[in-house]
Amino acid sequence: MKAKEPKKRKEKKEARMPAPEGDSGNHNEPPLETTQAVEAEKSPPGRTGFRAALDFKARGEPFIWIMGGALALGVLMIIGFLVLVLWNGIVTFYPGPVEVVTLKNGKQIAGEPFRSESFHPSPEQMKGLDPESQRAIREADGFASRTLYRIGNFDVYNEDFKWAVAHQVAKTETPPGIFFIERKEWGPFIGFIKALKLDSRRISGEEVSLDTLYSAHDEAVDRREAVRSIEVDEIGAINYYIEEDRLALRRTELDYGKKSAEYRAEKEKFERQTKERRAGFATLKKKIAAINKEDEKYQITLREIGGREKHLRLSEIVRLYPANNLSLFGKIGVYFSRWGEFLTDDPREANTEGGVLPAIFGTVMMTLLMVVFVAPFGVVTALYLREYAKQGTLVSIVRICVNNLAGVPSIVYGVFGLGFFAYTIGVRIDQLFYPERLPNPTFGTGGLLWASLTLALLTVPVVIVATEEALSAVPRSMREGSLACGASKWQTIRNIVLPQAMPGIMTGLILAMARGAGEVAPLMLVGVVKLAPELPFDTFFPFLHPERSFMHLGFHIYDVGFQSRNSEAGKPMVFVTTLLLITIIALMNAFAIMIRNRLRRKFVEGQF
Amino acid sequence: MVSNATVIEQEAEFETTAYHPIESELGSVIDIDNFNFWYGQKQALFNNTLKIQKELVTALIGPSGCGKSTLLRSLNRMNDLIDGIRRDGTIAIEGTDIHDPRVEVIELRKRLGMVFQKPNPFPMSIFENVVYPLRVDGIRDKRLLEETCERTLRDAALWDEVSDRLQDNALGLSGGQQQRLCIARAIASEPEIILMDEPCSALDPIATARIEDLIAQLKEHFSIVIVTHNMQQAARVSDNTAFMFLGRLIEYGETKKIFMNPMHVRTSDYITGRFG
Ligand SMILES: Nc1ncnc2c1ncn2[C@@H]1O[C@H](COP(=O)(O)OP(=O)(O)OP(=O)(O)O)[C@@H](O)[C@H]1O
Numbered sequence: 094m095k096a097k098e099p100k101k102r103k104e105k106k107e108a109r110m111p112a113p114e115g116d117s118g119n120h121n122e123p124p125l126e127t128t129q130a131v132e133a134e135k136s137p138p139g140r141t142g143f144r145a146a147l148d149f150k151a152r153g154e155p156f157i158w159i160m161g162g163a164l165a166l167g168v169l170m171i172i173g174f175l176v177l178v179l180w181n182g183i184v185t186f187y188p189g190p191v192e193v194v195t196l197k198n199g200k201q202i203a204g205e206p207f208r209s210e211s212f213h214p215s216p217e218q219m220k221g222l223d224p225e226s227q228r229a230i231r232e233a234d235g236f237a238s239r240t241l242y243r244i245g246n247f248d249v250y251n252e253d254f255k256w257a258v259a260h261q262v263a264k265t266e267t268p269p270g271i272f273f274i275e276r277k278e279w280g281p282f283i284g285f286i287k288a289l290k291l292d293s294r295r296i297s298g299e300e301v302s303l304d305t306l307y308s309a310h311d312e313a314v315d316r317r318e319a320v321r322s323i324e325v326d327e328i329g330a331i332n333y334y335i336e337e338d339r340l341a342l343r344r345t346e347l348d349y350g351k352k353s354a355e356y357r358a359e360k361e362k363f364e365r366q367t368k369e370r371r372a373g374f375a376t377l378k379k380k381i382a383a384i385n386k387e388d389e390k391y392q393i394t395l396r397e398i399g400g401r402e403k404h405l406r407l408s409e410i411v412r413l414y415p416a417n418n419l420s421l422f423g424k425i426g427v428y429f430s431r432w433g434e435f436l437t438d439d440p441r442e443a444n445t446e447g448g449v450l451p452a453i454f455g456t457v458m459m460t461l462l463m464v465v466f467v468a469p470f471g472v473v474t475a476l477y478l479r480e481y482a483k484q485g486t487l488v489s490i491v492r493i494c495v496n497n498l499a500g501v502p503s504i505v506y507g508v509f510g511l512g513f514f515a516y517t518i519g520v521r522i523d524q525l526f527y528p529e530r531l532p533n534p535t536f537g538t539g540g541l542l543w544a545s546l547t548l549a550l551l552t553v554p555v556v557i558v559a560t561e562e563a564l565s566a567v568p569r570s571m572r573e574g575s576l577a578c579g580a581s582k583w584q585t586i587r588n589i590v591l592p593q594a595m596p597g598i599m600t601g602l603i604l605a606m607a608r609g610a611g612e613v614a615p616l617m618l619v620g621v622v623k624l625a626p627e628l629p630f631d632t633f634f635p636f637l638h639p640e641r642s643f644m645h646l647g648f649h650i651y652d653v654g655f656q657s658r659n660s661e662a663g664k665p666m667v668f669v670t671t672l673l674l675i676t677i678i679a680l681m682n683a684f685a686i687m688i689r690n691r692l693r694r695k696f697v698e699g700q701f
Numbered sequence: 702m703v704s705n706a707t708v709i710e711q712e713a714e715f716e717t718t719a720y721h722p723i724e725s726e727l728g729s730v731i732d733i734d735n736f737n738f739w740y741g742q743k744q745a746l747f748n749n750t751l752k753i754q755k756e757l758v759t760a761l762i763g764p765s766g767c768g769k770s771t772l773l774r775s776l777n778r779m780n781d782l783i784d785g786i787r788r789d790g791t792i793a794i795e796g797t798d799i800h801d802p803r804v805e806v807i808e809l810r811k812r813l814g815m816v817f818q819k820p821n822p823f824p825m826s827i828f829e830n831v832v833y834p835l836r837v838d839g840i841r842d843k844r845l846l847e848e849t850c851e852r853t854l855r856d857a858a859l860w861d862e863v864s865d866r867l868q869d870n871a872l873g874l875s876g877g878q879q880q881r882l883c884i885a886r887a888i889a890s891e892p893e894i895i896l897m898d899e900p901c902s903a904l905d906p907i908a909t910a911r912i913e914d915l916i917a918q919l920k921e922h923f924s925i926v927i928v929t930h931n932m933q934q935a936a937r938v939s940d941n942t943a944f945m946f947l948g949r950l951i952e953y954g955e956t957k958k959i960f961m962n963p964m965h966v967r968t969s970d971y972i973t974g975r976f977g
C-alpha cells in the first residue's frame with residue numbers, strides 16, 4: 094500500500110489540475126491555487142460566493158479566539174503572580190529611610206514607613222482630631238490617609254508597628270543621626286547613639302565616627318562568632334561523643350546485663366573517657382568566659398526617640414546603619430549583606446529574622462532524596478506494566494488505580510507516612526538496631542527519610558504515567574529491529590527502548606520534583622519542624638542522618654506568615670522565602686531539563 | 702479485507718499450487734510444510750507449502766494483505782510478539798523445526814537477518830548500529846567489532862560513504878544509506894538467510910538500484926527472501942518467485958517462467974495488472 098501512495102497522489106493531482114483551469118476559463122476568474130481548486134471542484138457551480146462564510150466557520154476562528162484567550166489568561170495570572178513575588182521579594186531587604194513624625198499632640202514616632210492606605214476613621218477616632226481636620230475628612234467623604242510605621246524597639250514599646258493618620262501629623266523629618274540597628278534579640282532598634290564605650294575609651298554620640306563604630310562592631314562580631322563556634326562545634330562534638338559513649342555503655346548493658354564483666358569493663362572505660370571529655374569541656378568554658386569578659390568592655394548606649402535609653406554589648410548587634418545618611422553604595426551594601434545573612438545563616442527570633450540556610454538544606458535534600466526513591470521505583474513499575482504485564486482487565490484496573498492515587502489529598506499521604514513509615518517500620522527499626530536509645534525514638538518518628546519516602550509515594554503516579562507514555566511512544570520498528578538482530582526482550586528494553594524513553598521519563602521526574610518540592614501539608618506530619626536543632630548533614634559519621642527532623646522552606650513560609658507574633662512583620666519574609674523556594678525549584682528543574690535536552694538532542698537528529 | 706474473507710468462503714476450494722522452482726544444487730534451506738496461521742480468529746495463511754532454495758533469491762509477490770509479511774515474519778518467529786496468534790504445520794530451517802521447544806528463538810533470529818520496509822536504524826552511532834548484533838552477544842573485543850563493522854559495511858556497499866564518520870549518529874544518514882546500514886546490521890551476525898520486507902519501498906530509484914545490486918552480490922553467500930510490490934524488481938533480482946493470494950500460495954516457480962509464461966491464470970492477471 095504505502096509503496097504506491099506517492100505515485101497515486103501524483104496521479105490524482107495531475108488528473109485534477111486540468112479541470113479547474115477549464116472551470117476558471119468558464120467563470121472568468123483568475124487562476125486558482127491548487128487547494129482552492131479542489132474545493133471549487135467540490136462545491137456546485139454558482140454557489141462559489143458563499144465560500145468565504147463557510148471558510149470562516151470551517152477554519153474554526155471562534156475556537157482559536159477562545160483557545161488563545163484561555164492561554165493569555167493563564168499566562169497573565171502566572172506573570173502577575175511572579176511579578177508580585179519578585180517585586181516584594183526583591184525590595185524587602187533594601188534599606189528605607191527612617192522618618193521621625195511629630196504629631197500635633199506633641200508625640201513623636203520614629204520608624205520606617207511600611208505602607209500607606211486611605212481609610213474610614215471611626216467616630217471615636219474622629220473625636221480625637223482637631224476641628225479643622227474633621228472638616229477636611231468630612232469633605233473627602235469621610236476618608237483619611239494614614240501610614241504604617243515600623244517602629245521597632247519592641248522591648249520598649251511592646252509593639253512593632255504604629256499608624257500615623259495624616260491629619261494628626263504636624264511635621265515629618267528625616268534626621269541624619271538616626272540609626273537602624275538590627276539586634277540579635279528583640280528585633281530592630283530605631284534611635285540615636287548616645288554613647289560608645291570601647292574598653293576604657295568613652296565616646297559620646299555626636300563624636301562617634303562611622304568608621305570607629307563599624308570597626309568596633311566588626312571586632313565584636315568576630316568575638317561573637319568565636320564563642321558560637323566553640324559552643325556549637327567544639328562543645329557540640331564533646332557532647333556528641335559523650336552521648337555516643339553513653340549509648341555504647343547502654344548497649345553493653347542490654348547485651349550482657351548489668352552484672353556481667355563486659356559491662357563493668359565498659360563502665361570503667363566510659364567513666365574514664367567521660368572524665369577526660371568533661372575536662373576538655375571545662376577548658377572550653379574558660380575560653381568562652383575569657384572572650385565574654387573582653388566582650389563586656391565594648392558597649393553601646395542607645396536612645397529611642399522618646400528619650401528612653403538602652404545599654405547593649407556591641408556583639409548583640411547584627412547590623413547597624415545610619416538610615417538617612419546612607420549613600421547609594423551603602424544602601425546596596427546593606428541590601429546584599431542582608432541577602433547574605435538570609436541565605437547563609439540560621440534563623441533568629443522565632444524564624445522571623447535571620448537566615449533560612451537549614452530550610453534550604455532541608456528542602457533540597459528532601460527533594461533529591463525523593464527523586465532517588467521515586468525514579469527507580471516509578472520507572473521499574475511502569476516498565477513491568479507496559480512491557481511485561483499481559484495487557485488486560487487486571488492491568489487496566491491497576492493503571493486506573495495508579496492514576497487515581499494522584500488525586501488523593503496529600504495530607505492523607507502524610508497520615509499514611511506517619512502511621513506506616515514512622516510508627517510501624519521506624520519503631521521496628523528502633524527496636525532492632527537502636528535499642529540503647531529507647532525510649533527516645535530514632536527512626537520511630539518523623540524524619541528526612543520518612544518525609545522523602547512519603548513524597549515519593551505521593552509523586553510516584555506522575556512518574557509511572559509519564560514513563561508508560563514514554564515507553565509506548567518508542568516506535569515498534571525500533572523494538573522489532575532490535576529483536577530481529579537476536580536481542581532478547583530485556584536487551585531490547587535496556588539498549589533501545591529505555592534510552593529513547595529517557596527524555597519522557599525525565600519529564601515525568603521533573604513534574605514529580607516540582608510537585609514534591611512545593612508540598613507542605615504531608616511534611617508537617619512526617620518530619621518537618623519549625624526549628625531543627627541539627628542539620629541532617631554534618632561532620633559526624635555517617636554524615637547523612639536521614640532519621641533527623643529538618644526544616645523546609647514551604648513550612649517556613651507557613652510558619653512565618655501565619656504562626657508568628659506579628660503577621661505584618663512576617664509578610665516581607667513570606668515573600669522573600671517564596672521567592673527563594675520558587676527559585677530553588679526553578680533551578681532544580683532547569684538542571685533536569687538541561688539533562689533531558691541533552692538526551693533528546695541525541696535522538697532527534699534529523700529523521701530523514 | 703472483509704470482502705476477501707467472504708470470497709474465501711465462497712471459493713472454498715482453491716486450485717493446487719503450480720510448483721516449478723529452480724532447484725539449487727545446494728538443496729533447500731527452508732522447508733515450509735502445510736503452514737497455517739491465524740491472527741485471533743482470522744486465518745491469514747492457508748496450507749502454504751514451499752521449499753526455499755539455498756543461495757538463491759526468492760521473491761514473494763501478491764496483492765496487499767495476502768499474507769506475504771505474515772509468512773516472512775513466521776520464518777524468524779517475529780509473529781511470536783503478537784498476542785492471540787495460532788499456527789500449525791511446520792517450518793524447518795536446514796532440517797530443524799523452528800517451533801521445536803528446544804530451539805532458542807534468539808539463536809534462530811541470529812540465523813535469519815531481517816530488513817524492514819522502513820529503515821529503522823537505532824539512534825546511536827553508525828558503528829554501534831552495525832555491531833549491535835555482536836554487542837547483544839556480549840562481544841567486547843574491539844578488533845573483532847571493527848573488523849565486522851568494516852566487512853559488513855563493505856558488503857552493504859556503504860563503507861565508502863561512511864568510513865570517515867562512523868561515530869556520527871546513524872539518524873543523520875539519508876534514507877537509502879539508512880536502509881543499507883540496516884542491511885549491514887542484518888548481516889553482521891553472519892546469518893544464513895536474509896529476510897527483506899519491501900526493502901526499497903521508501904527509497905528513490907537510484908537508492909533502489911543500489912540495493913538491487915547489493916542483493917545480487919549478497920546472493921553469493923546468503924539465501925534471500927524478499928517481499929516486493931514491484932514486479933520489475935522481482936523479475937530483476939529473484940531466481941524464484943512465489944505468488945500469494947488471500948493467504949494461499951498460488952504459484953511458486955522460476956521467475957522467468959512466472960513473468961513470461963505463468964501457469965496460473967490468477968498469476969498472469971496479477972502480473973499484467975488485470976486484477977480484480
Ligand atoms: N497484527 C495483526 N493482527 C491481526 N491481523 C493482522 C495483523 N497483521 C496482519 N494482519 C492481517 O493478516 C493479513 C495478512 O497481512 P500481511 O501483513 O501479511 O499482508 P501483506 O501481504 O504483507 O500486505 P502488504 O503488501 O500490504 O504489506 C491481512 O488481512 C491483515 O489484515
Ligand SMILES: [Mg+2]
Nearest residue numbers: 769770771898
Ligand atoms: Mg507487508
